[in-house]
């Protein structure tokens with residue numbers, strides 16, 4: 001790539017947002033290059049990882065026939081851990097065994113991102129790995145290209161799509177977003193643990209290519225505002241924990257130690273027993289949601305994916321499909337801007353309209369009060385799991401006490417430890433936060 005070369009569009013970052021944008025642009029005949037700091041796409045990327053694939057299936061129909069996906073998820077499990085117990089909602093259905101497999105796949109990003117980038121390359125995208133964008137070039141208030149490392153080369157383009165992920169230094173450089181607030185940024189650590197496929201299938205009660213996804217709250221993250229997860233791959237499991245930096249700091253928690261404790265919990269230990277750790281990674285997740293979104297465009301620049309804070313941090317835990325959808329909308333906007341020969345913020349603001357009318361911003365708006373609720377009501381995740389496990393344990397303890405008496409005692413304890421009114425208030429507030 002020569003110093004003086006000018007592209008129609010430069011994309012920073014070869015994650016799901018960047019590659020979706022680039023693939024759609026190349027198909028529309030736009031000359032596009034993706035600059036990726038990792039030595040290959042996916043080399044530096046971390047995700048739980050469930051890949052939600054409604055958008056991917058539009059870009060690459062029936063992608064699962066070729067893509068290096070791990071398992072399609074047929075079982076979802078949401079649970080709360082007390083110190084030594086668990087209350088769970090476990091859901092599975094054979095309906096998710098049929099194409100398009102409920103658009104829910106476990107993946108290992110180092111394999112998947114590489115493959116996804118190859119599909120973009122085949123469509124005409126130039127992928128440049130090992131190149132970090134150190135700053136945006138701005139002239140007269142308009143982004144006109146990027147400066148790269150190593151070498152300090154300047155590359156020019158009509159428009160830049162930032163798909164640089166959570167750190168989003170470039171957005172900060174041009175004032176589209178403020179430095180991150182620790183209450184709205186989660187830190188997550190994750191391990192990939194090797195286990196034979198047959199062991200995984202027995203432990204999670206799944207067969208063939210079926211997969212299982214567990215989201216775990218309460219003592220999984222020592223009662224902080226966050227969660228743990230366990231996802232099944234073909235012959236490994238991904239296990240991790242994540243919580244807001246604010247909560248981790250406030251409770252003097254070390255994320256590595258939280259993960260170790262999670263793995264030692266009696267409800268989790270049997271799942272990982274005998275496994276060998278293959279990978280360990282740490283990463284951040286932007287969890288500010290709708291109320292903390294940055295400005296999405298300026299002259300010559302569009303923000304996508306995590307760089308734009310597009311993560312649904314409710315119990316759905318979706319980032320991948322929001323990233324891909326935003327990449328696709330950014331590409332459609334650039335195609336229109338190219339047709340008009342106008343890359344101003346006014347034209348690029350079509351992108352914000354597209355987000356607004358899609359599930360991306362509609363979902364973020366719906367869950368906009370969730371983070372505030374849990375920040376203001378830490379007892380919900382800290383105390384409720386313990387009380388629930390204790391009450392259920394009393395309820396099911398076998399004795400010769402008449403059942404009616406046991407029920408009365410449990411109800412009395414429930415009233416004194418939580419209280420009907422408090423529970424009703426919390427359920428109402430959570431319901432309102434999710435409306």
Ligand SMILES: Cc1cc2nc3c(=O)[nH]c(=O)nc-3n(C[C@H](O)[C@H](O)[C@H](O)COP(=O)(O)OP(=O)(O)OC[C@H]3O[C@@H](n4cnc5c(N)ncnc54)[C@H](O)[C@@H]3O)c2cc1C
Nearest residue numbers: 013015016017037047048050133165188305306319320323
């Ligand atoms: C532990 C964890 C678990 C998660 N689990 C899930 C899950 O199960 N399901 C889900 O949907 N989402 C999950 N997420 C969120 C999901 O990973 C993100 O929302 C998604 O990856 C965002 O995609 P992106 O393309 O915007 O950014 P990224 O995937 O972060 O990609 C950004 C790319 O930009 C590159 N880059 C960064 N800076 C530069 C630069 N200056 N120059 C050049 N290249 C650069 C990076 O190397 C990277 O390749 C999880 C996140 C974490 C951390």
